[in-house]
Amino acid sequence: MPKFRMRRKSREQRDAFPSAASDISVSPSDSLEIRHHHKINTPHDSAQDLSDRLSNMAVHTSKGRSNEQQVLHRKSSLRTGHMVRSPPPPVPSDVLVVGAGPTGLMLTSHLIRFGINAEIIDNRSERTATGRADGLQPKTIETLKQMRIADRIMLKGVKVNDIRLWMSGQNEPLQRIAKETMYPPEALDCLDPFLLLAHQGFVEDLLLKDMMERGVDVHRNVTFVDYYKSNGPDKNIEVLCKSAYSDDKKIFAASYLVGCDGAHSNVRKSMGARMVGSSYDQIWGVIDGEIETDFPDIYSKTVIHNKEAGTMIVLPRERGMTRLHIELSPQLRDVASREKLSQEFVINIAREIFEPYQLRFQHIEWFGRYQIGQKISSKFQDDEGRVFLVGDATHTQSPNASQGMNSAVHDAVNLAWKLNLTIRGLAKPCLLKTYEQERRQVAEDMLGFDYEHTNTFSSGDLKALSDDFQRSARFTSGYGADLPPNVLNVQEKGSIRGLLRAGSFPPPAKVTRHFDSNPVDIQLDIPLLGQFRIYYFVKNLEQVKPFMEELSAHALSYTSVLGKLTYAANASYTLQPPIAALSDEFTRPERYTTVSGMFTFALVLEMNAADFELDQLPKLWRNSRYTVYADDVAHLDTRCMSCTDKWLGGLRGSEVGIVILRPDGYVGTVGRFIGRSPDSGAKATKWLDDYFDGKLQTTKALSHTGADQKPKRSCCLDSELVSNFFGHELHRNFTRGVARFRFWQACIPLLKRASGRTSYDHIAEHKFSNVQTLVVTRTRFSKPMNLER
Known part of the structure; x- marks a missing residue:
């Protein structure tokens, strides 16, 4: 389960406030050697000696440090008036x-x-x-x-x-x-x-x-x-x-x-x-401004065609402005220069197209020209x-x-x-x-x-x-930007009921979110967090309970492809977590990755929300309580259809539908299985594993995080109290330069008490520039987080 971290100040902000106290970082490595700033102020050292010492320190201290730490260390190391300053090598980023x-x-x-x-x-x-x-x-x-x-x-x-x-x-x-x-x-x-x-x-x-x-x-x-x-x-x-x-x-x-x-x-x-392609003779001028006119359709997208003067598009804009796209005659292509096609020249053509209506510009904010191609x-x-x-x-x-x-x-x-x-x-x-x-x-x-x-x-x-x-x-509209078949977009035979197609966007549908009984748009309720969304559609849970238990155990297993990917993703997101904003305190994105950083598991039941309780569900969805839905509000839909009917064309008998949405919202694939069939569980789990095994992997991710090696301690990030208190208070107090000793006195014992349940293994206090600083290091991650919760 990814926990969200508060990002430090931007590089420009750190340049403006170069004190070491303005940065704090949690190392993504398994260990971090903590050192005080090296200040070089020995007048007897030669320039070459200083340069060599700087190089040695850079090599020594860069191991196990994040990019920001390396930059910060170089800045503090170079604070001297008795040395030859050489430009530091670039600090690599991911992208x-x-x-x-x-x-x-x-x-x-x-x-x-x-x-x-x-x-x-x-x-x-x-x-x-x-x-x-x-x-x-x-x-x-x-x-x-x-x-x-x-x-x-x-x-x-x-x-x-x-x-x-x-x-x-x-x-x-x-x-x-x-x-x-x-x-x-x-x-x-x-x-x-x-x-x-x-x-x-x-x-x-x-x-x-x-x-x-x-x-x-x-x-x-x-x-x-x-x-x-x-x-x-x-x-x-x-x-x-x-x-x-x-x-x-x-x-x-x-x-x-x-x-x-x-x-x-x-x-x-x-x-x-x-x-590769072509440009054409059509030249257009475009003007943004406030206009005064008696033309009646100024507040709609309006296309005006004058058989003699040309074509114009009228678009209403913010702050009471209007944008005009004015087609210029193809005969002007030989004089299509900034001098010839001036702003006044284009305005006069617009007035010709508008006749007999009046057009006067009160203010012009922007003018430009473009050639179609x-x-x-x-x-x-x-x-x-x-x-x-x-x-x-x-x-x-x-x-x-x-x-x-x-x-x-x-x-x-x-x-x-x-x-x-x-x-x-x-x-x-x-x-x-x-x-x-x-x-x-x-x-x-x-x-x-x-x-x-x-x-x-x-x-x-x-x-x-x-x-x-x-x-x-x-x-x-953008909804018709369909993608071709490939390893991500797999259209299964026999799944062509309903509106879902592999490589297309799902249409909107209304469901009731079970934990708070709110009607929500299912395609909007789960935010884009870089994860796949897997929706399980069930008509009657009691009829297919053993089948759903098997799917639940499969997702939580250490041996399945889904389980291995969850293991690897949780390890990666623990060591390199998503970066949080203060607004996330209200949207709570961590709700949707309670089991896995790679997948959000959602359950849609064709039942009234009052007819079932969370403790009746298999373990996977008890741990995914925020993404359990009742398909009982068809009257609120844009076409008065239930989500199951719209997306899947309905379910027959003990049929169970599984929909995989990619991290960008496109439909990856759709599968249907007979929940009462004795071998349907094996077929469904193999189908899921085959889809993800073709494009994702775990070995390289585990070697990156060190989770494939023997850990110092088994740990998992499941303390929201620590995460919220430490992350938000750190951002509010420390990065704004108002950190105080009492804050750290309150923070450190809390983290120490929780260290057995989190990935924070070591907490130490150091003083840089007379400001108390908290340094936290992480242990290697040993097993998938929350799989045993």
Whole structure:
């Protein structure tokens, strides 16, 4: 079961407050040698002697230290006025992300949540302030809800529920010819059937705050130059960067490099990939601002086609603003320069399209131009699987259908959980290879749609455009971004009842959460924590009790694939836990990994919640009390269907359905078993083991954590009191620089009393800079946590 740790201050914050007291770390190694800071102030030492001593100390003290400890130690060791200062070697991270747009921030936010040591650089001095992408599709909203951060942006954005089409000709006045629902219920089953128009900067700010709550910030004003693969045993990637405002150089080191640096990606160029596709004659201008007009449909997504002047898209924006996309004549391609296609020139074309309605700008916040094109990168990752491209670095398209940012952030979600399991040693090499296979398929589908959609826009055939909107609603919403069959997406024969398909997203469904009797959306209730979700659907528990007991014992066994993966994952998450934010105190993500850090086990019973109690359930679900549901609120569903009927097409007799959802929310596979059959238990357990054995592993993970060796002590992290008290109070008191001796006096005895039940093996007190510091070391993990609870 992963316990969440409070992240230390960001590197920039530590630079601002370099005192050793501003950092505390728990070593992920089995032992940590604790030393005082080395201060070198002997004037008789030569520069070479000092340099040698520094090198020796760096080698000696780096063993068993985390990355932050090594940085902190170097800083404190170099505080002297009598030495020659040499630049320290780069401290390697797990992942270095280039580009702090929505794509890079989404990737980094997920990695940090999973407990991966990730850094992110950007050549800008601040987040996006104006312009760029602005539309969040329904699936992106759902993903933000699964991250528990959607509420922060829902209040800021403008919800667009319909599309309105206007047309005018030489002898025809401008008039509305159609009004269509954006996402009609017969075409799309979702909870948020609208386009949320919010500035890209809001999305970046949302993700930045989530990262900063976990102690990580962006390295600003840093420009990527090139990368080199090390020949050393660690095979790190060294990344050469320079300051955006000077020639100062800086080197980062990481196990993996991810380019999220946009359509003109320098990482892509360094990797030797190229963009393949075409650009077209269509040139568009875009303006954000406050307008004054008597046009009636300014608060909907409106497409206006003037047969003489061209086409324009009107989008309402936050803070009372409006965005206008104005098509410019193809004849202008020879004069498509910043001087010719000026802001005033584009505004005059917009006024022509608006006639006879008036258009006046009270304020213009941003103006830009773009040329339509559909291009895709020749490769999404390097041959060794150590460098990846994400988002606009892999595919570009027109912004007319609000697809670019939405597709890009789901590229990031897809890659994040695969990197997490790979870095932890829990994944076989084939897992990372599925990134390009899956996201290339989505990108190619999107470019094909964009090509047809853009041509329909330019043709002026609004009837065809209306049909196109309806036909493509599922795809544009994000729910239609289906993945191809592979080791992760396995469609079983005989399971094609209901709406679930391998490689697709599940539709929304309502159930009653048993422990508090609350009706919840089953696809949202369990957050994205980097874990697989396994749902067991049962019609009548008493009829299949022996079958369910066998499934429970299988999941808790030390010999099954599920049990071994649980063992390895719990060991990994104990030594390198997810990084918590103070907001987690309210969302309680640890509820969903009470048994395993790799799996959340959920039970859905076609019974009324009042008709069964938790103590009647097999042990697996007694230990997973927060994910036991009653399927008894069909009247609250979007289509008045029960979850079992909607997802599985119902269960027959003693049939039991098992649904595996991947960590990114896609359906992995669906299985059906006859609960009363004497050999059904063996078939079901083998089916589960076969699915996970094809892509995950345990041996490498256990060697990483040391859990395959004889431990100092058998231990497991099951003390919420210690976790909450220590983690939160440490963050509030220590990292803010107000730690006091009384706090440690109260904290240390509590931890000492609990040390027999936690993975904290040694507690020691040291004084750095006259501030009392608590140092905690961990023992190796000996067995799966909570399997015996």
